[in-house]
Amino acid sequence: MPTDTHTARAHAAPSPAGTPPPAGERTRRRGRVPRNPLPALVLALFLVFFVLPVAWLLLAATKTDDQLVHGNPLSFGSWHALHANWTALTGYQDDAIFLWLRNSAVYAFLALIITLAVAIPAGYAMAMTQFRGRRTLLIATLVVMLMPNATLVVPLFLEINAVHLIGSMWSIILPYAFYPFGVYLTYIYFSTALPNDLLDAARLDGCSEFGVFRRIALPLATPVIALVGFFSFVANWTNYFLPYVLLPDSSQFPIQVGLGTLLDDVPQFNPTVGSLAVQRPELALATLLAITPVLIVFLFSQRFLVAGMLAGATKD
Amino acid sequence: MSAATPGRARAARSTRRAPWPGRAGHGFVAAYVLLLIAFGVVPTVYAIYFAFTNADGHISGLSNFSNAANDFRFLPAIGHVALYLLFWLAALVIFVVGLALLLHRLAGQGVSRALRFLYYIPGALAGAASVMVWLFLLDPSVSPASFLLRALGYDTFGQVIAPGHLPVLFTLIAFWTGAGGWIVVMYGALNNIPHDIIEAARIDGAGAWQSARRIQIPLLRKWIVYMAILAFAGGTQLFVEPQLLSQASVGVAGRDYSLNQLSYDFAFQNNDVNTAAAISVELLLIGLIAAALFVARSGFFDAD
Numbered sequence: 001m002p003t004d005t006h007t008a009r010a011h012a013a014p015s016p017a018g019t020p021p022p023a024g025e026r027t028r029r030r031g032r033v034p035r036n037p038l039p040a041l042v043l044a045l046f047l048v049f050f051v052l053p054v055a056w057l058l059l060a061a062t063k064t065d066d067q068l069v070h071g072n073p074l075s076f077g078s079w080h081a082l083h084a085n086w087t088a089l090t091g092y093q094d095d096a097i098f099l100w101l102r103n104s105a106v107y108a109f110l111a112l113i114i115t116l117a118v119a120i121p122a123g124y125a126m127a128m129t130q131f132r133g134r135r136t137l138l139i140a141t142l143v144v145m146l147m148p149n150a151t152l153v154v155p156l157f158l159e160i161n162a163v164h165l166i167g168s169m170w171s172i173i174l175p176y177a178f179y180p181f182g183v184y185l186t187y188i189y190f191s192t193a194l195p196n197d198l199l200d201a202a203r204l205d206g207c208s209e210f211g212v213f214r215r216i217a218l219p220l221a222t223p224v225i226a227l228v229g230f231f232s233f234v235a236n237w238t239n240y241f242l243p244y245v246l247l248p249d250s251s252q253f254p255i256q257v258g259l260g261t262l263l264d265d266v267p268q269f270n271p272t273v274g275s276l277a278v279q280r281p282e283l284a285l286a287t288l289l290a291i292t293p294v295l296i297v298f299l300f301s302q303r304f305l306v307a308g309m310l311a312g313a314t315k316d
Numbered sequence: 317m318s319a320a321t322p323g324r325a326r327a328a329r330s331t332r333r334a335p336w337p338g339r340a341g342h343g344f345v346a347a348y349v350l351l352l353i354a355f356g357v358v359p360t361v362y363a364i365y366f367a368f369t370n371a372d373g374h375i376s377g378l379s380n381f382s383n384a385a386n387d388f389r390f391l392p393a394i395g396h397v398a399l400y401l402l403f404w405l406a407a408l409v410i411f412v413v414g415l416a417l418l419l420h421r422l423a424g425q426g427v428s429r430a431l432r433f434l435y436y437i438p439g440a441l442a443g444a445a446s447v448m449v450w451l452f453l454l455d456p457s458v459s460p461a462s463f464l465l466r467a468l469g470y471d472t473f474g475q476v477i478a479p480g481h482l483p484v485l486f487t488l489i490a491f492w493t494g495a496g497g498w499i500v501v502m503y504g505a506l507n508n509i510p511h512d513i514i515e516a517a518r519i520d521g522a523g524a525w526q527s528a529r530r531i532q533i534p535l536l537r538k539w540i541v542y543m544a545i546l547a548f549a550g551g552t553q554l555f556v557e558p559q560l561l562s563q564a565s566v567g568v569a570g571r572d573y574s575l576n577q578l579s580y581d582f583a584f585q586n587n588d589v590n591t592a593a594a595i596s597v598e599l600l601l602i603g604l605i606a607a608a609l610f611v612a613r614s615g616f617f618d619a620d
Contacts, residue, residue: 039418039421042415043419043422052461054437060452069457125343125345129341131345144607151599151600155360155362155593158363158366158593159359180352210343213344238442268457269563280452280458284452287448295437298437
């Protein structure tokens with residue numbers, strides 16, 4: 001699972017990406033006559049590579065298994081087939097798919113709330129106050145943030161097992177809520193965007209330290225709260241390894257692990273399946289349902305993603 | 317207090333600059349420190365403890381490590397992961413930098429932004445979903461790219477997922493979900509290069525290729541290293557792709573393919589948590605070294 005946290009960590013990047021190119025570049029471009037077609041071709045090829053599978057997945061959910069095999073791969077099946085797939089999928093193990101989606105939502109949202117409640121004050125304190133151990137904490141945060149989160153899964157299992165919390169939903173929500181990248185983002189945000197003088201002024205006016213945080217820092221923190229929330233939600237929703245290891249019971253699975261269960265019952269991938277069989281278009285539909293929340297978050301945060309997600313790393 | 321004279325204000329500020337008692341700071345970070353200890357420090361210590369003891373809790377020296385190393389699956393797993401890392405890092409560095417440079421040169425800003433977003437979309441399918449999609453894409457009987465697979469001489473799913481192909485296939489999946497995010501990052505880094513430098517090079521007669529090679533790529537170096545180190549550390553943790561692939565091929569391909577799978581199997585198939593912990597400690601060490609080296613050497617995160 002090298003990718004799930006990568007996208008998140010990747011965004012500790014330099015500057016807003018949306019800035020238009022300097023005028024010089026444009027005028028130069030207009031003047032050049034025979035353009036080299038190669039760059040456009042490469043970009044188009046990669047566009048197909050990145051987008052075609054998603055488009056195919058959307059269409060696959062509208063087909064019957066027979067259409068999937070014999071029809072044009074990029075054709076629309078029928079509403080009827082989509083409905084049939086939906087009925088079959090939701091019938092699987094008494095609405096298991098809804099249960100898994102609900103589990104995913106519960107885990108991701110509870111973790112999100114705790115993450116925000118923990119990471120925002122921590123990042124703020126590391127940026128704006130002095131306390132003993134601050135530097136150590138900062139370095140520890142950086143190191144843990146750069147470590148892939150899968151490294152700690154088996155050790156976490158051993159720990160959770162020792163305190164007899166295996167099977168409790170908190171056994172994955174609390175590890176999810178530990179989100180050093182969020183703390184780091186908040187730290188960078190406050191140390192670049194919030195002038196110390198402003199806090200000093202509030203302190204002079206008799207504000208308590210907590211009051212300063214609540215009345216001055218928090219209202220100014222909306223962008224970073226959104227940013228941390230976005231990455232935390234996406235990372236937790238797409239996590240597979242941790243719940244796969246820590247949750248023993250199918251009724252507790254998040255949708256990601258549930259997809260694996262469905263996969264086991266697809267006869268083309270597992271010929272030993274008996275009457276429980278899941279057809280391939282149903283699996284495609286389930287995959288689609290599994291990614292929809294993240295896709296929606298992506299679409300709605302597009303503008304803020306492009307402009308905001310790179311705000312992270314430079315602090316000049 | 318707000319009516320304080322400037323002199324008094326300055327005095328107050330200078331007392332504040334004196335060593336801060338830190339009680340408030342500690343209050344703000346307390347919950348985070350608790351989580352850091354519970355889910356960062358304790359599992360690490362616990363894994364180390366297990367790695368150096370046997371099933372009865374007695375100190376066992378390095379025997380768990382030699383147990384793991386002598387397992388017939390251990391060396392192949394290292395080989396698999398190393399080969400996968402090679403492909404994955406090469407693909408990432410070449411294509412992400414290349415695509416970011418091309419996107420940066422695009423005249424139409426709207427087009428460039430739309431492409432960056434579209435490239436980024438598969439990121440929404442990270443985890444199990446991406447593997448599901450690629451199981452279909454790699455199956456010639458349903459794949460939209462089946463003509464390509466057949467042209468390469470593969471007519472069945474079994475032929476496509478032959479063991480020798482797996483590093484490339486896992487690279488494809490990882491690149492498909494992960495590259496878009498990195499392209500956005502590289503693009504942002506390119507935007508950060510002062511235009512004057514590029515312009516000066518252009519006046520000196522540097523073409524697109526020259527300025528990319530001599531100016532942009534050297535200035536991107538820091539980011540390329542950042543990406544490579546994170547991708548390396550993440551790549552050593554390969555799990556979900558081979559695990560699901562082995563499910564989809566009834567154990568034919570991808571079983572015990574990576575070190576994480578091996579650790580998982582030791583813990584849950586063989587009930588040998590000590591050897592599982594030994595492998596975890598090794599993986600942990602790799603991640604820790606990569607991260608620490610990066611923090612210490614890159615100057616990327618100048619803490620203060």
